[in-house]
Amino acid sequence: MITNLDERSFDEILFGSELPVLIDFWATWCGPCKAIAPILEEIDLEYKDKLSIAKIDVDQNQQTATRYNVQSIPTLILFIDGIEKARIVGSMGKQALLQKLEGLI
């Protein structure tokens, strides 16, 4: 299961994780976010040695969304040592998403 973060746990995982962290900015009312959720769950299981995935509800955590200038959801941001390395905007299939992460994790 992918953890749902709040503003405090967001910073903890971002700066505390040994692995690259992929954060899914989402909301309950966002259809394309729902569609990509099971794909992220699959990748989370398959890549658990390489990548840590967590999600944050932008509706509940607007400050974090604003801090990272998220203006569209789903937005996935890949952080390594707390630094943004890649940003993927929009919902997509598993192959397309893995291609975008290739070489980064």
Add this chain to the structure above:
Amino acid sequence: MSEDDINEVIIIGSGPSGLTAAIYCARANLKPIIIEGEPSSTSDQPGGQLMLTTEVENFPGFPEGILGPELMTRMRDQALKFGAKFITNKAVKVDLKDKIKRVWISDDTNTEYLAHSVIISTGAKSLMLNIDNEATLLGYGVSTCATCDGFFFRNKTIAVVGGGDSALEEAIFLTKFADKVHIIHRRDSFRASKIMQQRAMSHEKIDIIWNTEVKKINGNSKLESITLFNNVLNKEYELDLDGLFIAIGHSPNTEIFKDQILMDENGYIQTNNGTKTNLDGVFACGDVQDHIYKQAITAAGSGCAAAIDAERWLNNNLN
């Protein structure tokens, strides 16, 4: 290959037409395989165009309205209940000319599915403006999904480009968040239904910019303004904006069928005698073959017709 590997019918696409075809095929015990598509933030996704809409007010049987995604989830559940099998990938290649039809999907091994008959219901995809900065600022002020991104434009000034029902519906939805919503339309009247026009034109937050095209999208890391061109006055000017939503219409999703299926000059599949295409055993329904009505209910109706046509064709040709 054994006969067991050949399905009775494959349905490509899962909007109202594909899912209605799935319900009818499943109830006719044809064990349909539905290649439903992949997640996306455009209408090219499982469930199709209604996945990006809010309230659907004209689908018969729902006097109080129903949310587009909920209607599609219900149709899918109904097909599942009767034994339809869903594959959550896109069809990337087809070979429909021979007796056994072949469809390849977008998984990592490009798995191939075989069938005696195919129903094409791939619908239509949203058109983009195809101008500089559009792709790079997608997600940074430019959006194709009002229901996803409206939230980020609270108290902001935004614009919707387009003049059809979806453009006006988006504009009205976006007034929940934005202070000001411009509708930019290249003509002097809307294609949208009268009721949507009345709602949009009487809304205090909505301002309509007629006879105007978007020429440029300006901004580096985020959208700052757009350059507009008034095609009556021949005048170009800039409009400061926080958000730009694109809803300029759709074109049929028929690339993978080119050179096999007969289409009109705009890429819509030509059907005759019901839902039959030029190829034996291949049927088409919904927006992929309809450039006139384009409604959820007409799509569903033609999906039902395609399922019945396919069932009759299978009865006449396989036994």
